Amino acid sequence: MDADAKQDSLNFQEQKYVQDLRDAVYDADDVLDEFLTLVKQKQLKNNKVTSFFSRFKILTHNLSSKVKTVNDKLDKIASKIEKFSFKIECKPVKFTKEETSSFICDDEIIGREEDVEKIVGVLLGSHNVDHPNVSLLSIMGMGGLGKTALAKLVYNHPRITEAFPLKRWTCIADQDQKQLDLKGHLGKVVKGSSVGDETTLEDIHHEVKRQLGGQKYLLVLDDVWTESYEEWQKFEGYLKVGGRGSWIIVTTRSNITAQMIGRDGVHVLQGLSEPKCWDLFERMAFQAEARDDQLVKLGKTIVKKCTNVPLAIRVVGSLLRGQSKSKWLSFHDKGLNSLGESNETMTSILKLSYDQLDPSLKACFAYCAIFPKDWEISKQILIDFGWHMVTLTREFGRGLLSYIA
Template sequence: QLVYNDDEVKKHFDLRLWVCVSDDFDVKEIVRKILMSATNTEHQNLELDQLQKKMQEQIIGKRYLLVLDDVWNEDREKWLELSSLLKFGREGSKILVTTRSQNAAKIMGTIPSPYELKGLQEGDSWSLFKKMAFEPGQECKSPVLVSIGKEIVQKCGHVPLAIKALGCLLYGKDESKWLSFKEKNLAQISEGGGGMMNILKLSYYHLWSSLKSCFAYCALFPKDYEFNKETLISLWLAQGFVIPMSESQSLEEAGEEYFLTLLNRCFFQDVKEDEWGNI
């Protein structure tokens, strides 16, 4: 996102397009999403040839940057079908693919070779964990917490999402809770950050029951779905999932707290804020 939104990138390309692909590499759906990114308009109930024509109208003669985010497709024929539809841009157009699959990168003809994203440096990893896990001054008072924290950072393989998830999980907990986490949970995490799903499961298991229901409800949305915070909270309220923490707290305030808790535990990503910092 930082590269995509860089001022120099904006100047260099006539058109920038961002498409979340995920598991299902459906060419028709990807073309529809490209059109949506280009025009900010939905194009439902159109056949592939109609979508293709409209897409060509948007990219022809323009130098474009297309980001295909989170690609898992390893079927070369599907990629060739899509790439054949993207050859109408001006010289210098680029397609940037993010993927966790070496095979996906290979079949898409990555040039010259895939750029592998590295983990954070050790010092940066520790700084991030401290920010997420410690209350002000807490680190200085307990060498035990520091020792456990550094062990957690190593287990996370310097992966930011893993560090944030576990740091947020332990924030505000006393020394006994940290020791309990080390004894009962730390061994479940694969060395080197490979157990990201286990880390997120740990975060989920430590949610209170009504908050688990709120997160599970989000499974109704497709992967990479962009939703409105107020709409989601209203849906939770309608289902009766939200329970105020005190008599003075309204349902809406409790719903806001539920949302922020899930956000801080890294269950939601890519949050947009307005000029006042509101989500």
């Protein structure tokens, strides 16, 4: 746990030591799992007591040999601890902070009123007769600025709901795809229909025409990354069946994508103004009681380091809410050094939240990476799958598990 808290500053030898220790602990965990499994089997074999006890003695003898091997390995690793700067504490280190969340409700979004009105005005403006029935608008900006939040505000705006009889929201999230998944993304657009693995692209094409054909629709395609004009043209071609006045809104971080897609407009999203940044930080970081002047002063400096990015302000404010002055001072001096104005900002921001988790929760969070991006994870499936993975580990070892992953 101490090494985990220092992970960004560990040298190669320290990283190797921690990995050896982690492997040994995993081995110990496997031995314990084997023993618990034997105990369960013993409890279930009451009708075959004699034969099972003979087998149980053999297996426990084998386990005792494994225990000795693991103990020897742990002793060998423990003997090297003095070479490194890790602390061994009796009580687990806990990151204590008031429970809070950076979840954004629509009515909590600050400082985007002008952006909303501008985009709504474009969507409801007179349709250019020189354009085809379906027009396209891009919302472009770096990660964390709130492109998706802005698109949601527009999508749920009362005037938009009244003007567009049909609205669809689709998350594209094609960052890791070698090419745009036409079948998959079009299948999301026609959600609610019987689109399965055996459904052909032609089937989906007919379903798109059936659901969208001739209707004035608003379609939001969130988080588009493709910069291939050829692939986009193919995808767009299937969506040109809408009635006059239809709009497609695309959110993207890429200027190339925004210019390629947004033939009828590109809305470049900027950071929040300084007053709005402070307003947002106040909501997230301070409780209702009187505010300490020193914390307010520190907070204003911290907000400037967030480079006007709403997500950064929300995450940082949530982390500091209810914390001591020493925590604020430490965060002021070290916490935001990695942030900058680039597309890597979101990763740096989210890592701030990750670093505050308990080590056990970090492992659970990392486990969720087995699911694809933008996958809606069922709680029960997560639990069941986790249990199956544990069973695989017991039966076949971590080597097989690594191979499956």
